[in-house]
Amino acid sequence: MDESKFKAPLAYQNEKFLNSPDGRILRILAEYSEPLARFRREQIQDTVVFFGSARFHDREAAQKNLFTVEGKGVADKEQEEELKRAIAGVDTARYYEDARRMAYLLTQWSSQIPARRRRFVVTTGGGPGIMEAANRGAHEAGGKSVGLNINLPFEQYANPYITPALNFEFHYFFMRKFWFAYLAKGLVIFPGGFGTLDELFEILTLAQTQKLAKKILVAIYGGEYWNSILNFKAMADAGVIAPGDVELFRFVNSPEEGFEFLRDGLTKYHLEEQPKRKGEVIPEIAKTNP
Numbered sequence: 001m002d003e004s005k006f007k008a009p010l011a012y013q014n015e016k017f018l019n020s021p022d023g024r025i026l027r028i029l030a031e032y033s034e035p036l037a038r039f040r041r042e043q044i045q046d047t048v049v050f051f052g053s054a055r056f057h058d059r060e061a062a063q064k065n066l067f068t069v070e071g072k073g074v075a076d077k078e079q080e081e082e083l084k085r086a087i088a089g090v091d092t093a094r095y096y097e098d099a100r101r102m103a104y105l106l107t108q109w110s111s112q113i114p115a116r117r118r119r120f121v122v123t124t125g126g127g128p129g130i131m132e133a134a135n136r137g138a139h140e141a142g143g144k145s146v147g148l149n150i151n152l153p154f155e156q157y158a159n160p161y162i163t164p165a166l167n168f169e170f171h172y173f174f175m176r177k178f179w180f181a182y183l184a185k186g187l188v189i190f191p192g193g194f195g196t197l198d199e200l201f202e203i204l205t206l207a208q209t210q211k212l213a214k215k216i217l218v219a220i221y222g223g224e225y226w227n228s229i230l231n232f233k234a235m236a237d238a239g240v241i242a243p244g245d246v247e248l249f250r251f252v253n254s255p256e257e258g259f260e261f262l263r264d265g266l267t268k269y270h271l272e273e274q275p276k277r278k279g280e281v282i283p284e285i286a287k288t289n290p
Helices: 021-041 059-072 077-110 130-140 173-182 194-208 223-229 232-237 243-248 255-271
Strands: 047-051 121-124 145-150 167-170 184-189 217-221 250-252
Touching (some): 021 167, 047 077, 047 130, 059 077, 077 121, 077 130, 077 217, 077 255, 121 130, 130 145, 173 184, 184 255, 194 217, 194 243, 217 255
Parallel strands (some): 047 121, 184 217, 217 250
């Protein structure tokens, strides 16, 4: 008798169970433990996260698209709207190029920091647009960069500039957000939509309520865009945020200004000796040998 056919599968090898509602807790733990192991192996101590629209293109691609659309002519309302979007695409390409430049400057600087582990590694959501631009800038500077991708039915795919060993794919948004916040010492917010706003306000809320164990630098890029979208002064005047809450971030308007803000703040708060705050927890990755 072949007894092997009566042998039950090991629980952790039972794919039907692992993909069932009862296996959800194991899937969640896997999205914590597997990235943790990789971050340790790659010696990543902390990160600077770039957020922004996934719909921006580099200048060359945007210009090429405009030429293609102009070549079609404008025969109806639909083509008129397509032309407007193509013209806007050329204008917003500056944000792609600026994110690319800032990530390059940051990576070039952080690569020269004498440390056992890699400091202030550029991290993005892993997709196209501003995410691609930041990963690309880090790649061009010869540094590693992280991509925390999310499995979506549209728009999101891993860009080719992420360091392969640091290319992650998440199912759960909240686990992805955990990894954005846990290692971050800096956050750069470029013009974007719902997702960008979601990430910005999540980090600002954590900072406002002192739920972060470390100082995080928040640079909001492009005052012209953001001042037309958000009015923080009106929020403070209405009393829904404290006047001091507007000091949790700074508007910057050029790659050099953004880089200098990050460099000076990261040096002050995370490279120079700082007194440990009561109740502060040193992130496990930073203190544990891989």
